[in-house]
Amino acid sequence: MDRKDFLASIGLSAATFALINCVGCSKNSNSTSGDTSGPTGIDFVLDLTATANASLNNNGGYLSTNGVIIARSMSGTYIAVQRSCTHESYGLIYQGSANRFYCANHGATFSESGTVTNGPASRSLTTYHTQLTGTSLRIYS
Ligand code: FES
Numbered sequence: 485m486d487r488k489d490f491l492a493s494i495g496l497s498a499a500t501f502a503l504i505n506c507v508g509c510s511k512n513s514n515s516t517s518g519d520t521s522g523p524t525g526i527d528f529v530l531d532l533t534a535t536a537n538a539s540l541n542n543n544g545g546y547l548s549t550n551g552v553i554i555a556r557s558m559s560g561t562y563i564a565v566q567r568s569c570t571h572e573s574y575g576l577i578y579q580g581s582a583n584r585f586y587c588a589n590h591g592a593t594f595s596e597s598g599t600v601t602n603g604p605a606s607r608s609l610t611t612y613h614t615q616l617t618g619t620s621l622r623i624y625s
Pocket residue numbers: 569570571572573574587588589590591592603604605
């Protein structure tokens with residue numbers, strides 16, 4: 485009896501089994517997909533009037549979504565880089581007052597343009613374009 489037959493015998497489909505397996509498996513807030521390169525081919529829009537995106541209305545604010553950190557620099561410019569550290573993919577944070585992205589795992593830092601400013605990371609972050617139209621912020625490759 486293979487897994488599919490077993491699941492059928494107890495009244496579960498493979499999809500139901502997969503769903504049950506995923507319940508409670510959410511990772512901590514610094515987990516990423518394990519990808520150190522960042523997503524490719526992205527193109528999405530954030531509504532800056534939405535409560536979930538309110539942090540982007542203040543200089544130094546940031547949020548993470550779709551594998552990307554979107555930040556508003558201290559000078560009011562929107563910047564977007566991959567969320568995962570290029571060292572071992574730990575989730576980065578933005579530190580506006582220091583004009584940098586920081587990895588708390590081993591201490592790597594990156595400039596706002598994604599360049600490594602402190603190791604052990606050795607590869608720059610993937611950066612993305614941002615375009616503000618009214619209150620809509622587009623982030624794209
Ligand atoms: S995972 Fe970021 S510095 Fe090691």
